[in-house]
Amino acid sequence: MSRFWSPVVHSLIPYVAGEQPAMSDIAKLNTNENPYGPSPLALEAISKAVSDTLRLYPDPTARGLRAAIAASYGLDKDEVFIGNGSDEVLAHTFQALLNHEEPLLFPDITYSFYPTYCRLYGIEFREVALDARMRVRVADYRQSCGAIILPNPNAPTGIGLPIADIETLVREHPEQVVVIDEAYVDFGGESAIPLVRKYRNLLVVQTFSKSRGLAGLRVGFAVGQRPLIEALERVKDSFNSYPIDRLTLAGAIAAWEDRDWFERHRALVIATRGRLGIALQALGFVVLPSSANFVFARHASKPGADLAAELRSRGVLIRRFSGARISDFLRISIGTDAECDRLLAALDDILR
Structure with a gap:
């Protein structure tokens, strides 16, 4: 602590990012990155963008990328x-759209950045408990609130809601913004973007980090009717007018337009997820149904902390959270088949 800190800093509990280890020869299954890397067309576009134009600021409005995304949805x-x-999209959303007199609602087991944003921006929030099967129940959100944010599929559980439930949630809260965080939607969830035209209170957030293999470039986006987007722009332009660099814009546009690469590699992740889930169950794990690029599983008798430590000693990194209801669960990112085989061999050795 320092006497030079602003008051808000003293009360912050920062988000803890997944480990990016320096060690080599590991199976890195802890941060939900895409195991196959980005589209070759994205790498080619980035390479071509390395030129004298880097002396110029990038397009502050990212027009080309916005146009490419909008065209895909008829927006x-x-x-x-x-x-x-x-x-960053979420951070601006919390500032611009989710800070009201009544509390913001989100699940008690969810993306742990949500309460961090609330403390940073002074937003009152209320956590809504998942049910005994770790599922979101839309009926539990029928209460007074200032706004709602839900990941769909949820993280770290991986469980998704059908689009009909999302529409019910949005329809039942016409005077509150409902944000659907779809970081993992491409691996088996149903996107709410088609509902945007119908509902003025719906904002949908997605990322290029997972299904398009561009976690290292940092690109995310939100889709919503113009008044919601304008609010985000006003916050962004009061903070940083140039958040997306020229290389990132070039790579993101190429990645978005390479539909063949996207479809082929998400299918690989989905297939490996199914095989891994079956193998984990055979080893005595309870595996929650996942629509994401990870599985959330706990062993029937072995504590999660012990498993995580044993796996690490064998060069396999997974993620474990310390929450009361989930401390024995392991969140395991879907890697290549070889990486998942290494995980399974390590688990078999540990459990024997």
Whole structure:
């Protein structure tokens, strides 16, 4: 602590990012990165963008990328907002749209950045408990609130809600903003973006980090009707007018337009997820149904902390959270088949 800190800093509990280890020869299954890397067309576009033009500022409005995303959904580019990763998009969203007199609602087991943003921006919040099966129940959100944010699929559980439930939630709260955080939607969830035209209170957030293999570039976006997007732009332009650099814009546009790479590699992740889930169950794990690029599982008898430590000693990194209801669960990112085989071999050795 320091006497030079602003008052808000003393009360902050920062988000803890997943480990990026310096060690080599590991199976890195702890941060939900894409195991296959980005589209070759994205790498080519980035390489071509390395030129004398880097002396110039990038397009502050990211027009080309916004237009590419909007065209995919039959929307106008002014209904798309681009940010430096979906975390920045969410940060601006919390400031611009979720700070009201009544509390913000989100699940008690969810993306742990949500309460961090609330403390940073002075937002009152209320956590809504998942049910006994770790599922979101839309009926539990039928209460007074200032706004709602839900990941769909949820993280770290991986469980998704059908689009009909999302529409019910949005329809039942016409005077509150409902934010659907779809970081993992491409691995089996149903996107709420088609509902944007119908509901003025709906904002949908996605990322290029997972299904497009661009976690290292930091690109995220939001889709919503113009008044919501304008609010995000006003916050962004009061903070940083140039959050997306020229290389990132070039790579993101190429990645978005390479639909063949996207479809082929998300299918690989989905197939490996299914195989891994079955193998974990055979080893005595309870595996929650996942629509994400990870599984959330606990062993019937072995504590999660012990398993995580044993796996690490064998060069396999997974993620474990310390929450009361989930401390024995392991969140395991879907890697290549070889990485998942290494995980399973390590678990078999540990459990024997």
